[in-house]
Each structure stands twice: as structure tokens, then as C-alpha cells.
Amino acid sequence: MSQMMTAIAVEGGKGPAEALKPVQIPRPTPEPGQILIAVKAAGVNRPDLIQRLGFYPPPPGAPATLGLEVAGEVVESAGRWKAGDKVCALLGGGGYAEYAICDARHALPVPKGLGFVEAAGLPETVFTVYANVFEHGALKAGETLLLHGATSGIGVTAIQMAKAAGAKVIATSRGAAKAEQAKALGADVSVDVTAEDFEDVCKAEGGVDVVLDMVAGPYFPKNLEVMKTGGRLVHIASQGGGTVELPIMKIMQKRLVITGSTLRPRDADEKARLAGEVERVVWPWIEAGKLKTVIDHTFPLAEAGKAQATLEAGAHLGKVILTV
Ligand SMILES: NC(=O)c1ccc[n+]([C@@H]2O[C@H](COP(=O)([O-])OP(=O)(O)OC[C@H]3O[C@@H](n4cnc5c(N)ncnc54)[C@H](OP(=O)(O)O)[C@@H]3O)[C@@H](O)[C@H]2O)c1
Structure with missing residues (x-):
């Protein structure tokens, strides 16, 4: 596995959607209690647009690159997860990338019957x-x-x-x-x-x-x-x-x-508690077909700028997803 990966950065630190550019950065290294995920799909959310404009900064310790939710396969295990498990996860940042790290407690199994694209649209919302x-x-x-x-x-x-x-x-x-x-x-x-x-x-x-x-x-x-x-x-x-x-x-x-309330600044224990509640209450709704992810557009990772511009234009229904 390469030590470098493609991720999306905001050229100049902040700017319009066109400022989102693929860059090569070191692949993140998980700390104890964190998993490394090979990202297959990443959700694009309005808070990402606000971060791109220079507001809504990542919490301490989170990657500076954008992206609050992903779905993919576990590469480095921790907690309940082993290599190869299919997960979707809530992140402090860094989801617009080939690899992402997160607290193992903030990942949930990809619900039965869902693919990575559908699962990537779940955690943040x-x-x-x-x-x-x-x-x-x-x-x-x-x-x-x-x-x-x-x-x-x-x-x-x-x-x-x-x-x-x-x-x-x-x-x-x-x-x-x-x-x-x-x-x-x-x-x-x-x-x-x-x-x-x-x-x-x-x-x-x-x-x-x-x-x-x-x-x-x-x-x-x-x-x-x-x-x-x-x-x-x-x-x-x-x-x-x-x-x-x-x-x-x-x-x-x-x-x-x-x-x-805002989700992102909550501490890791609080997000872990919330993940437990979501898995207990909401995952059965998904598996019973009562909650579907509504995805209007998908874009390849390199076109993150187009993906954000689509959300910004407000013509979408539901979620916009990046595929990796
Ligand atoms: N507090 C939190 O933890 C948290 C977490 C995630 C998201 N959020 C916030 O929740 C909102 C939705 O996020 P999202 O990712 O789902 O965004 P989104 O898909 O881009 O949707 C934004 C929505 O806001 C509506 N809107 C914008 N300006 C409006 C106005 N002046 N009057 C009426 N409606 C207006 C839009 O309506 P039109 O379709 O008519 O344009 C659209 O339905 C965003 O503001 C986001 O920052 C908060």
C-alpha cells in the first residue's frame, strides 16, 4: 500500500468550488482506537461548503481536508472492526480522500442490502x-x-x-x-x-x-x-x-x-454514544426499508468541485456523493 494518497484540498485555504483540487498527501496513520478505511464513497454536505468558504473549522486533531462521512472497507482494525469489514463512518474531516481514519466507535456496519454509495450518505444526516x-x-x-x-x-x-x-x-x-x-x-x-x-x-x-x-x-x-x-x-x-x-x-x-445543536464539535465519547443509539434505533428502519438514502448525483473524487457546486446551486434532491 502506497504511503501517499489522493485527497481533495482547497487551493489557497478557502475559496469557491473551483478551488477544490486533488492533491497527493501522506496516507493517514491511525492512532490506538482508530481504524483506517479504504474509502469507496464519501458524502458531500452543506457544512463542507461552509468549511471551504473558511468557516466551520475542523475540531482539534481532525484532518484539515474536507469530508464528514464515508463508506468503505476497513484496512487497519481497531475496536469491533477487522480488516475487510464494510463500514460507514462519521468523521471529524478528511473524507474526500482515498483513505480516512476515524474513532472505531464512530463507524457502523454498512446496512444489509445497501452499497457503499448509499451507505456513505447516512452518517452525517x-x-x-x-x-x-x-x-x-x-x-x-x-x-x-x-x-x-x-x-x-x-x-x-x-x-x-x-x-x-x-x-x-x-x-x-x-x-x-x-x-x-x-x-x-x-x-x-x-x-x-x-x-x-x-x-x-x-x-x-x-x-x-x-x-x-x-x-x-x-x-x-x-x-x-x-x-x-x-x-x-x-x-x-x-x-x-x-x-x-x-x-x-x-x-x-x-x-x-x-x-x-451542531454535530461536529461534540466530543468523541458523545459521538460514540450517538452512534450506539443510531445503530439500535435507526439501522433496523433502514433494513426494514423505512429509510432509504436519496441520492441525486454522484461524482468521481477528482470532481469534488463540481459536486459541491451542484449542492450549492440547490437543484438537488437529497444527497450528493463522491465515488473513490
Ligand atoms: N447542526 C448540525 O449539526 C448540522 C449538521 C449537518 C447539516 N447542518 C445544516 O443543515 C442544513 C442542511 O444541510 P444539508 O447538507 O442537508 O444541505 P443541503 O442539501 O444543501 O440543503 C440546504 C437546504 O436549505 C434550504 N434553504 C437554504 N436557504 C434557505 C432559505 N433562505 N429559506 C428556506 N430554505 C432555505 C434549501 O432549500 P432550497 O432547496 O429551496 O434551496 C435546502 O433545502 C445546512 O444548513 C447545514 O449546514 C447542520
Whole structure:
């Protein structure tokens, strides 16, 4: 095995999608408790784009190169894994490469019936949705989830996971075609926000218990309006931007919980705990066909710039994957 490998780096440290270039770098060496994975496929996520632009830095000790999730074969074993095992894994970075290392506890078996491309699209979105919708949001069967950004990688996963858990889903997206895609994925109510106000629709549906929001800004006061007493609002991004007034009285009167979280800065033990929960709760849904990875585009590793540009353009449904 060569000591060098191809990985994708951002020329100049930060820049546009075209700045992503294949480079030769030393193959990473696992430390005790880490596995080395021969990467077959890597997921492309919106946080990678934010990192490429110079924000969302890798946590201490993580590779500087991009890529938060991969699927592939174990080359150097640790923990429960031996050479040749097929895994998908949540990484601190470095997934856009021929080889990646990770804490052995952050890898999961490729679910039965899935290939590497499908499996590579699971860890970042499944961990994020599980932590935010089911742990922080405490969504239960019979409750209603309001989900914004329905056709994003996160959105397509959240629709299916909430349905698998027995919840009702109201999903919002921008445009009629996206609203139709969200409905086809299982959303009970799908709102095209360019044509109708999600606040009116949610009120007509009797309100919502949990909101998963990646938009914030102008969505914030509307979310509070449509939440039932005891509702939980979970922020995972603020793509709508802007500062908002905090309506303290409404929060108090409805006893609302407003929270948010990011996956990447969590410590290794916390990610290992989450991996255990995901394998226990979500892997059976995948193997029962209740959760499918929705992959719109695949690109070879060397075309990581095109892959990110596709995600940036926002014309995708679900995930964009690099093949290695
Ligand atoms: N907190 C965490 O741990 C965590 C982890 C992973 C991802 N994230 C965040 O979650 C979001 C989704 O990630 P992803 O990889 O699934 O991204 P993605 O596939 O690129 O999707 C981005 C989504 O955001 C929507 N959006 C963007 N700006 C909007 C606006 N102003 N109003 C309404 N909708 C808007 C897009 O809607 P259109 O399709 O209509 O453009 C699209 O559905 C990103 O913001 C990402 O940074 C957070």
C-alpha cells in the first residue's frame, strides 16, 4: 500500500468550488482506537461548503481536508472492526480522500442490502436528525413535526425517520417540484412556501409539537406561532439569517423549548454514544426499508468541485456523493 494518497484540498485555504483540487498527501496513520478505511464513497454536505468558504473549522486533531462521512472497507482494525469489514463512518474531516481514519466507535456496519454509495450518505444526516429531532426535540409517535428544507440531505432523512417513528410530518420547501418530492418521500402535508404561508397551513393542521429548522430569521416568529403548548423548536442552521426579536411572553405562555445543536464539535465519547443509539434505533428502519438514502448525483473524487457546486446551486434532491 502506497504511503501517499489522493485527497481533495482547497487551493489557497478557502475559496469557491473551483478551488477544490486533488492533491497527493501522506496516507493517514491511525492512532490506538482508530481504524483506517479504504474509502469507496464519501458524502458531500452543506457544512463542507461552509468549511471551504473558511468557516466551520475542523475540531482539534481532525484532518484539515474536507469530508464528514464515508463508506468503505476497513484496512487497519481497531475496536469491533477487522480488516475487510464494510463500514460507514462519521468523521471529524478528511473524507474526500482515498483513505480516512476515524474513532472505531464512530463507524457502523454498512446496512444489509445497501452499497457503499448509499451507505456513505447516512452518517452525517442520520446522526444529525437523530440527535436533534429525537433527542433534543423528543419527537414521539402521534406528534407532529414541522420540517423546513424538506428536500435537503437532512430534510429527506428527517421526513422518513419521523414517519418511521409514527409521527405526522409537515414539510416546507421552495417550489412546487420540491414540494411534490417531499410528499412522495412520505410527508403528510407538503408546503411550497413560494405559493402559500406555512404558518396558515400548520394552524389549519392543528399546530406542531416539534420544529426542525435550518432557516431561522423570518421563520422564527412563525415557528413560535404554530407550536403547540410545550412545543420544541430545534435549530441546526440559520440559512435565512438575520437577528430576530425574542417574544418572551409567547415562550412563557406556551412553555416552549427553544434549542439547537451542531454535530461536529461534540466530543468523541458523545459521538460514540450517538452512534450506539443510531445503530439500535435507526439501522433496523433502514433494513426494514423505512429509510432509504436519496441520492441525486454522484461524482468521481477528482470532481469534488463540481459536486459541491451542484449542492450549492440547490437543484438537488437529497444527497450528493463522491465515488473513490
Ligand atoms: N447542526 C448540525 O449539526 C448540522 C449538521 C449537518 C447539516 N447542518 C445544516 O443543515 C442544513 C442542511 O444541510 P444539508 O447538507 O442537508 O444541505 P443541503 O442539501 O444543501 O440543503 C440546504 C437546504 O436549505 C434550504 N434553504 C437554504 N436557504 C434557505 C432559505 N433562505 N429559506 C428556506 N430554505 C432555505 C434549501 O432549500 P432550497 O432547496 O429551496 O434551496 C435546502 O433545502 C445546512 O444548513 C447545514 O449546514 C447542520
